[in-house]
Amino acid sequence: IYYQRLTMKNEKVQASSQEIEIPSVLPVLPLIDTVAFPHITQPLTVGRRRSLRAVDYALSTNRLILLATQIDKEVHEPLGKDIYDVGTVGVVVRMLKLPDTTMRLIVQGLTRVKILKTLPDKQYIKARVQVLQESPAVSKDVHIAALVRTARENLEKAAVMEIGRA
Secondary structure (H helix, E strand, O other): OOEEEOOOOOOEEEEOOEEEEOOOEEEEEEEOOOOOOOOOEEEEEEOOHHHHHHHHHHHHOOOEEEEEEEOOOOOOOOOHHHEOOEEEEEEEEEEEEOOOOOEEEEEEEEEEEEEEEEEOOOOOOEEEEEEOOOOOHHHHOHHHHHHHHHHHHHHHHHHHHHHHHO
């Protein structure tokens, strides 16, 4: 599944023939030593209670979740101040619950967002976000576009192989 950005003012992205509206408030999945990018599919393992609740909420609503890298990987229960202020909205494409209460996810990055404010919630981190405009410079250069396409394809192959081993 590939997603492309539409306009900033509508806060929507297009998935093939359907539009996906990016809500202004999203559940946050803090990532340790991982950065999520738009248009990239990647496997993730989720095990922390608050992260599991954020994923459960996303799955029960629109499958959208904010993937934000954690600043300090040693923090076990991160709060809003413990994550970077730019992240990627992702859609949960696949989910597998494991016997040890962890989850394996396949997430497709949609678009970059800026975290305007984290909102207090005891269940999981929530954030008010604003969609960031993507730079068109990458698509202008044919050589760079080819490299980006190859990198995406290789990452997607690796993600599929990783899920197959789970």
